[in-house]
Amino acid sequence: MPNDSEKSQSYERDMAYVPDRITREHGKSQDGFAGHDLEVATWPVEPGRYRIVAARACPWANRAIIVRRLLGLEGVISMGLAAPVHDERSWTFALDPGGTDPVLGYERLEQAYLARFPDYAKGITVPTIVDVPSGQIVTNDFPAITHDLFFEWRDHHHDGAPDLWPDDCREEMETVMEQVFRHVNDGVYQCGFAGSQDAYAEAYRQLFATLDQLEERLTGQRYLMGRTITEADVRLFTTLVRFDAVYHGHFKCNRNKLTEMPALWGYARDLFQTPGFGDTVDFEQIKRHYYVVHEDLNPGGIVPEGPDLAGWTTPHGRERL
Amino acid sequence: MPNDSEKSQSYERDMAYVPDRITREHGKSQDGFAGHDLEVATWPVEPGRYRIVAARACPWANRAIIVRRLLGLEGVISMGLAAPVHDERSWTFALDPGGTDPVLGYERLEQAYLARFPDYAKGITVPTIVDVPSGQIVTNDFPAITHDLFFEWRDHHHDGAPDLWPDDCREEMETVMEQVFRHVNDGVYQCGFAGSQDAYAEAYRQLFATLDQLEERLTGQRYLMGRTITEADVRLFTTLVRFDAVYHGHFKCNRNKLTEMPALWGYARDLFQTPGFGDTVDFEQIKRHYYVVHEDLNPGGIVPEGPDLAGWTTPHGRERL
Numbered sequence: 001m002p003n004d005s006e007k008s009q010s011y012e013r014d015m016a017y018v019p020d021r022i023t024r025e026h027g028k029s030q031d032g033f034a035g036h037d038l039e040v041a042t043w044p045v046e047p048g049r050y051r052i053v054a055a056r057a058c059p060w061a062n063r064a065i066i067v068r069r070l071l072g073l074e075g076v077i078s079m080g081l082a083a084p085v086h087d088e089r090s091w092t093f094a095l096d097p098g099g100t101d102p103v104l105g106y107e108r109l110e111q112a113y114l115a116r117f118p119d120y121a122k123g124i125t126v127p128t129i130v131d132v133p134s135g136q137i138v139t140n141d142f143p144a145i146t147h148d149l150f151f152e153w154r155d156h157h158h159d160g161a162p163d164l165w166p167d168d169c170r171e172e173m174e175t176v177m178e179q180v181f182r183h184v185n186d187g188v189y190q191c192g193f194a195g196s197q198d199a200y201a202e203a204y205r206q207l208f209a210t211l212d213q214l215e216e217r218l219t220g221q222r223y224l225m226g227r228t229i230t231e232a233d234v235r236l237f238t239t240l241v242r243f244d245a246v247y248h249g250h251f252k253c254n255r256n257k258l259t260e261m262p263a264l265w266g267y268a269r270d271l272f273q274t275p276g277f278g279d280t281v282d283f284e285q286i287k288r289h290y291y292v293v294h295e296d297l298n299p300g301g302i303v304p305e306g307p308d309l310a311g312w313t314t315p316h317g318r319e320r321l
Numbered sequence: 322m323p324n325d326s327e328k329s330q331s332y333e334r335d336m337a338y339v340p341d342r343i344t345r346e347h348g349k350s351q352d353g354f355a356g357h358d359l360e361v362a363t364w365p366v367e368p369g370r371y372r373i374v375a376a377r378a379c380p381w382a383n384r385a386i387i388v389r390r391l392l393g394l395e396g397v398i399s400m401g402l403a404a405p406v407h408d409e410r411s412w413t414f415a416l417d418p419g420g421t422d423p424v425l426g427y428e429r430l431e432q433a434y435l436a437r438f439p440d441y442a443k444g445i446t447v448p449t450i451v452d453v454p455s456g457q458i459v460t461n462d463f464p465a466i467t468h469d470l471f472f473e474w475r476d477h478h479h480d481g482a483p484d485l486w487p488d489d490c491r492e493e494m495e496t497v498m499e500q501v502f503r504h505v506n507d508g509v510y511q512c513g514f515a516g517s518q519d520a521y522a523e524a525y526r527q528l529f530a531t532l533d534q535l536e537e538r539l540t541g542q543r544y545l546m547g548r549t550i551t552e553a554d555v556r557l558f559t560t561l562v563r564f565d566a567v568y569h570g571h572f573k574c575n576r577n578k579l580t581e582m583p584a585l586w587g588y589a590r591d592l593f594q595t596p597g598f599g600d601t602v603d604f605e606q607i608k609r610h611y612y613v614v615h616e617d618l619n620p621g622g623i624v625p626e627g628p629d630l631a632g633w634t635t636p637h638g639r640e641r642l
Binding site: 254259303304306 | 518521525526574580620621
């Protein structure tokens with residue numbers, strides 16, 4: 001058990017987001033799992049009105065990029081992509097011609113935050129959904145963003161869109177996603193940003209204990225919830241795909257590489273080779289982001305040449321599951 | 322070809338050592354390969370007179386620890402071990418009771434340097450051989466130290482000591498050792514201490530090109546020079562044994578782990594399981610040394626928990642070669 005001083009050395013993610021939702025009905029969610037009534041402001045579903053600002057580097061934004069593609073929402077919600085490297089004023093549009101997002105006309109994502117909250121002092125994060133007419137941020141609450149792309153934008157999904165939130169295993173899926181979030185998605189950051197050896201060791205222990213459980217789970221079944229891809233897979237994938245390229249070395253998550261866990265490695269390749277997953281991944285941007293932005297961890301700013309990524313496109317054999 | 326400015330960003334090892342030799346005959350080497358006459362000061366071989374100061378953390382010192390054991394010189398040349406972590410005044414005897422080497426009475430290795438050179442301003446390095454009666458450094462010229470333990474101390478080797486410098490392949494062995502030194506032993510440091518992305522990338526390229534050549538060489542033969550262990554194997558081993566634990570992550574030598582190169586990994590385990598090799602290795606000291614001492618590379622000083630080291634004792638199957 002960590003004592004108080006160890007606790008204070010642990011990394012804690014700031015979860016204070018702009019919590020607005022975009023919903024089909026005013027003030028209501030289509031998802032009854034946690035109750036239909038919402039206590040936050042809601043904006044109406046409206047094709048063409050919103051822009052998702054993401055970044056290929058960021059695992060939290062990668063979720064939204066994948067889900068938007070899987071559901072076929074590209075023609076309904078546009079997407080802007082921030083550059084992998086940012087400064088203390090956070091994400092920029094340095095990849096766009098003239099360094100400006102062509103739809104919003106912004107050079108920096110923070111402009112969307114300041115357009116709505118002139119004194120905004122919290123983190124500027126991706127994904128952010130921006131209301132294009134006003135140029136104002138709607139929300140940067142990443143778990144709600146992918147949730148609502150599924151539940152609220154259903155009328156606009158393409159034919160054959162996957163059921164990312166199947167009703168019949170919802171309770172179990174929430175439990176799995178909570179474990180994955182706490183010890184894997186955020187767990188790698190707790191390893192990398194730990195302020196003490198003990199805080200790091202505890203995060204490392206929980207990360208690999210959870211990966212061992214997932215390895216076992218995925219030995220007998222193709223996806224986390226069984227035979228079909230769900231939101232839980234999207235959330236696990238975005239961390240796994242960054243694991244050997246960044247977290248293993250940069251965040252010291254180095255008991256083993258992903259490639260050394262046969263079920264997880266097969267599972268990750270299976271998803272990588274599924275349209276909507278691997279084609280959203282840019283390893284160069286991912287590496288540049290972490291190794292350049294985190295000056296505290298990597299003062300020299302040198303970006304590793306490795307790892308060899310050829311394995312991602314090799315056969316995984318998981319169709320038989 | 323690196324240009325001048327890239328060159329200046331490359332890491333260059335200071336090779337200005339105290340070059341004295343301990344020899345069987347005054348002013349002469351027993352090894353005729355580069356000529357018998359020596360141009361440096363020589364000290365006489367004399368059992369009980371000298372002490373090797375090494376450190377389990379350091380690959381250069383690890384060579385001397387291994388060779389002393391392989392040749393059975395433990396009763397003839399004593400050994401002191403410096404602690405893994407040091408400060409800007411370099412290696413200390415913090416592991417010894419009272420923080421003092423029991424033979425030399427020193428708390429710091431630099432005392433042996435200052436006893437001979439009161440204004441000594443270059444690096445305090447391990448291995449260092451100290452003349453016990455005077456407390457003065459004799460030499461810290463690491464390649465000469467292991468060379469001379471073999472050629473000059475032959476009368477004191479135990480029965481059955483291996484022929485670490487076989488005459489019949491000497492020329493080729495020198496070439497192999499030169500390649501290994503330049504691109505592997507020192508190559509990992511050139512990766513880790515590179516001052517620019519280009520200098521790092523070039524060192525990384527040469528490191529893995531050389532490892533690929535060694536992988537091929539060791540696919541068909543058990544040891545670097547064929548059927549028996551030589552000095553060339555000692556020199557390669559001390560880098561390989563640190564590869565996944567330190568160089569892969571800390572120095573960004575991360576195209577792949579050693580465990581991903583089947584011949585090199587089998588070869589390294591074969592040596593590890595040979596008396597005189599693995600029993601000189603302390604992975605905890607190795608990790609602490611690099612991750613704590615190099616504040617420029619790892620400002621937080623957190624030492625990774627990984628990698629899982631269980632593989633080192635698994636069967637290697639190389640007896641058949």
